[in-house]
Amino acid sequence: EVQLVESGGGLVQPGRSMKLSCAASGFTFSNYGMAWVRQAPTKGLEWVATISYDGSSTYYRDSVKGRFTISRDNAKSTLYLQMNSLRSEDTATYYCTRYGHRGIDYWGQGVMVTVSS
Amino acid sequence: DIQMTQSPSFLSASVGDRVTINCKASQNINRYLNWYQQKLGEAPKLLIYNANSLQTGIPSRFSGSGSGTDFTLTISSLQPEDVATYFCLQHNSWPNTFGAGTKLELK
Numbered sequence: 001e002v003q004l005v006e007s008g009g010g011l012v013q014p015g016r017s018m019k020l021s022c023a024a025s026g027f028t029f030s031n032y033g034m035a036w037v038r039q040a041p042t043k044g045l046e047w048v049a050t051i052s053y054d055g056s057s058t059y060y061r062d063s064v065k066g067r068f069t070i071s072r073d074n075a076k077s078t079l080y081l082q083m084n085s086l087r088s089e090d091t092a093t094y095y096c097t098r099y100g101h102r103g104i105d106y107w108g109q110g111v112m113v114t115v116s117s
Numbered sequence: 118d119i120q121m122t123q124s125p126s127f128l129s130a131s132v133g134d135r136v137t138i139n140c141k142a143s144q145n146i147n148r149y150l151n152w153y154q155q156k157l158g159e160a161p162k163l164l165i166y167n168a169n170s171l172q173t174g175i176p177s178r179f180s181g182s183g184s185g186t187d188f189t190l191t192i193s194s195l196q197p198e199d200v201a202t203y204f205c206l207q208h209n210s211w212p213n214t215f216g217a218g219t220k221l222e223l224k
Contacts, residue, residue, distance in 0.1 A: 004160075035213075045204065045215040061212050095160070102166040103151045103208030109160045 002026040004096045004108035011114045012086055022079040022096030022108060029077035030054070033099040036070060036081050037107075038092035046092075049081065050099055063089075086115045119143050119207055123216030131224045136192040138219045140205035145185050149209035152181055152190045156201045164203075165190060197223060 008020040020036070035050040049070040050059045058070050069082040079096055096108040120143040130136050140150065148168040155161040163172045165181035168188060178193045192199055200223055205216040 044217045045206075047213045047215075050211075059211055102163070102170075102172075103149065103206060103213065104153075105163045105166065105172070107153075107160040107162075 002098065002106045004098065004106060006094065006096050006108045006111035009094065009111035009113045011116065013117050014087060014115055016086055017082070017084045018086060018113060019083070020081040020094055020096075020111060020113070022081075024077045024079065024096075024098075027098070029072075030074040034070075034072060034079045035097045035099045035104060036079075037095045037097055037104070038090075038113075039095070039110075040089070040092040043092075048094070051079070083113070086113075088115050091115045118212055119146060119210060119214050121205055121207055121214050121216040123205055123219060125219060126217065128219055128221045129224045130195050130221065132195055132197060134195045136195050136199075136221065138190045138203050138221075140183075140188045140190075140216045142186045142188075142207055146207045146209035148184050149207055150181075150183065150188045151206045151208065152179075153204050153206065154199075154201045155204070161204075195221075195223075 003025045005023045012018045033052050036048040038048050039045050051070045055072050067085045071080045091114050093110040093112050095110045097104040098106040122141045124139050150168045152165040153161040154164050164175050164179050169181045180191045182189050202218045202220050204218040
């Protein structure tokens with residue numbers, strides 16, 4: 001059974017940093033691209049970043065470019081999202097997702113990130 | 118960015134009803150359209166990928182159709198366990214974009 005378990009969320013002040021992790025199991029992690037998707041309170045879903053199966057390619061939405069970094073450790077079957085210079089508009093539930101030729105096919109439960117002073 | 122317009126936003130139907138939900142893309146996305154179901158407190162679940170392919174383990178009462186810019190998710194006979202929010206995703210181009218969601222309730 002595919003499982004994606006996010007961790008690392010919480011309350012953080014504007015301008016500070018936070019790192020999310022996603023522990024994957026139930027599939028060969030190194031064979032799949034991965035992505036982070038977020039949903040702000042009362043707002044729709046928004047794709048944040050994607051990384052290829054081997055980490056050689058990454059893609060970011062414009063609003064997070066230069067502030068967020070997606071990475072992975074295939075030996076640990078773990079996906080990361082390093083978020084720097086956080087803003088109030090980054091407040092959202094962040095979902096770890098598996099990304100393949102079917103698009104996103106599995107989602108984690110999500111982790112809440114609140115950016116507030 | 119490609120805009121995905123999903124309708125209706127809210128839907129109330131009875132058990133056994135045929136239910137349809139629509140997504141319209143602002144430009145051609147070929148068949149790269151997925152449908153997801155999200156129940157309260159749960160992770161979203163893939164129902165349909167690439168417009169009309171049923172994900173493994175999903176009941177056959179769910180089906181998808183469309184190509185280009187107009188897509189439809191159909192539940193042929195609504196069951197109580199289908200109460201959820203449904204949303205679409207285009208994965209034809211970056212950034213991938215989502216529909217705003219349809220909240221389905223029982224009448």
